[in-house]
Amino acid sequence: MTVKVLGRRLPAATTYVVALTTALLLLLLTVGAALWQSSATEALGEQVRESSERRSHYRILLQRVTDSETAQRGYLLTNDPRYLEPIQGALDDALSELRALRADADANSEAPQHVERLEELITAKFRELEETITLQDRGERRRALQIVASDQGKETMDGIRAIVNAANEHETQALEAALTASDRAGERLRWVILFAGLLLIGIGALLVATVRGAMRDLRASRDSALEAQHMAVDALHAREQAEDKVRQMQKMEAIGQITGGVAHDFNNMLAVIMSALQLARRRMDRGEPGAEGFIDAAVDGARRAASLTSRLLAFARRQPLSPTVLDINRVLGDMSEMLRRTLGEQIVLETVVAGGLWRVNVDRQELEQAILNICVNARDAMPDGGKLTIESGNAHLDEAYAASNLEVSAGQYVMIAITDTGAGMSPEVRDKAFEPFFTTKDVGRGTGLGLSQVHGFLKQSGGHAAIYSELGVGTTVKLYLARTQLELSAEDERAPVTTDVSGDPGTIILVVEDEERVRSLSVASLRDLGYTVLHASSGPAALKVLEANPGVALLFTDVVMPEMTGKVLADEARTRYPALKVLYTTGYTQNAIVHNGVLDADARLLLKPYSLNDLAKKVRAVLDE
Known part of the structure; x- marks a missing residue:
């Protein structure tokens, strides 16, 4: 997407990023300058405070020396000891102020030299005061006055005042220089803020104009998109209608396939039943033997018809189930002898059961029928013999597997894997293996309902079936049965078969x-x-x-x-x-x-x-x- 900026088309994302980045940098520059000015103002305030403290030190120092000199002269004139009170501790105060000045002095300035010179002069002045006071106390007043009248004391005081005045002047100049620098910095800050503000206003105006242009483009694009959407919806609706027709055709084709298979098998069974019953009746009418064989054929045809409806119900997930809590390892153990007889001597049967197997809650009879159906298919896939392996184990189907397989819930399952070393299936055959009446066997050798019954039973029981096959290698059919937390019954045995089924007239x-x-x-x-x-x-x-x-x-x-x-x-x-x-x-x-x-x-x-x-x-x- 592009936007129009000053008559040129530029990438929208780049334009907005550059504008916002520039505005952010200007904002940061303004904030940085303000912070710098604030820091400079704080530094100036600190400088003023320090200068005031130094001035105070000089003022107190000079005041102590001046007061001491005045006290000396008053004492010499009046010989009154009360005049000496200001001198007491004055030297210590003066030296204390000098130490404060020395600690605050900048090593790169003239202040250390001034402090050293002040200390010399003040020490000399206080020696003079002490000397004259001592002479006065010993009665040598004339001699003391001569020392006072000499220019030595005056020169010392003039030196002290000169240094103090020079220091104060230096402080004044330093403050004036700092104030001037602060004023210049404040002026620069005002120009920076003004410049940044003008740039921000310009960028804002440019962005507003750009966004307005982008909105116009978006509205135009929206109108075009809506028009395209309406066209796409119309096309999608037409496609859905076409797909519905295709699905309906496929459904009708599947129903036709199932109906045709059911009709074919039922017609065959009905033909057997009708023909057998008619032949039996003719034999009975003529009093000839052999009617029993035809009756048995009719009964067998009816039984096969009932089995067909049962398998269709299993595929449609409509058969009534009587689930019980089962140990799959025990079920496989109970079926092993029957499976060996069914498979024949050419097929080697191996059963591999896992320890710690979870329990399942399914219909045992239907589960055994499903296992038998798969084993019979495996036997037919190995006409020259081979090996059939039945394994059990715990399995966990994760969310990814469940998402890639319809009607599969993620969770814990007990797996039964039945593997043969037969011819295997092509991908096309494997994809149709669970469809009813689909079979690759020769005509008359299979109904095509075995695996469809297995699939329907597992889905109805909350399980899952999967086929893995490779041509020339073999096939593995995996049955997944949902784990149950229910406990096995106290006696996990099948109920004994009732042998005496005769009735009692009293019942x-x-x-x-x-x-x-x-x-x-x-x-x-x-x-x-x-x-x-x-x-x-x-x-x-x-x-x-x-x-x-x-x-x-x-x-x-x-x-x-x-x-x-x-x-x-x-x-x-x-x-x-x-x-x-x-x-x-x-x-x-x-x-x-x-x-x-x-x-x-x-x-x-x-x-x-x-x-x-x-x-x-x-x-x-x-x-x-």
Whole structure:
């Protein structure tokens, strides 16, 4: 930026710095001159004070000598001893004044010589006075008067007065010279202040004119900038609209990819189920054997469809979790044998666990599934065999790492690193590894949901996943689980699997489900297991059934229902019947008993769809609590 100064364009910053520096120097010059003048005035005052003191010394000295001479003559004329009183101590006073003058004398001036001469004359004068007084006391008055009448005493006094007068004259001249110098210095100071003031006024006027010109330029620049800003805002708005369209297209493309993958897999599974059931029915109609195999195929297809929805919920961070405080080292130890069987003999499994490992609070089943998914991917990446290493350790993710990774909070984590010696991934493949239905495996060998399920589970659990890979070297997948301060349970063991899942006719279960076909099948399943089953289609109806049958042991209720939700029904039922146990079931995860993807601590949930075996185990587990 430039400013116009005296018709020339100069850099604004340099101009302002030079002007302000000049003004500051002038101000410092003025202040310095004022301080110097003040110091000179103080020095002059000190000089005047010292000169007054010296004059006083000379005056007192001369007064003592004169008084002594007058006393001598009075005594000689009257022989009255009272005249001698001024002489007593006069010599000491005179010598004291001489010492003061000698101490104050400047070695480079004539003052020391005058003081020495004064001392000689005063000493001689007082010897004369002493001599005449002594002669008077001995009766030799004539002789004493002869000494007085001689010119010796007069000459001594004239010498003393001459030196004193000369000293006073010297002091007067010195003071006049100092006053003249002070006046000249004051005059110079006034000119300096006047000159500096005029320069400051000129610089100020120049700065005012320059600033006014700069303000005019700034206003013009502002107007240009505002116009450019409006143009930029319009362009930015147009760009944002274009980016929104691109994002919408990308979103639709992603939804299309997911929808296409889901439709493809579900169509395959539905084809298996429909074909198997139709074939089983034809065999049964003809009375031919082999229908059981087709039924098993249909059940397997339904189970695979349920697994697909579970993985999709995991990717979308909508699966209900039941977190518990875990020791990761123990989890890895419990999984080691199962992993060896899964990986096969060609893969060497090594587990390296860290000491002093922190605790985590996550869903154990989902964590084991995530580890298994990664290990299976690692196995598939090493078709000719290799080494798989699972490590655990404490880690701290700092602010810089959190800022460079989305949805990552800085803090303390427990890390699980799974490293293989497979083919590795290219950067393009690595960037898409967590996307659903993305897979590099051959058709039919993978769904593309394994790593997306891992990613969704970790994000839902407040963790983080990262992939490090190099082609031809291998891949490391790191799972970061947030550290918890909660304590491990007294017995960190998995609950023993219930082997006896048969029902007891004496155990009454109330099934509450608004969907008639689901309710009918649930009732039939529980009765087939051996339980006595009552059922209702809504919450209010269920309360009436409970009122009529207070011996109900278990309330098996859907969560999402009209009129009254399963949670409200369960709370009301437990208020009336505290011993009643409750098992929830739902196919929708965002409801009254699942908050932020985490199941309420006191809630027992069986997700739809479920098999007869899953239903039997869950009912027995809840009843046995």
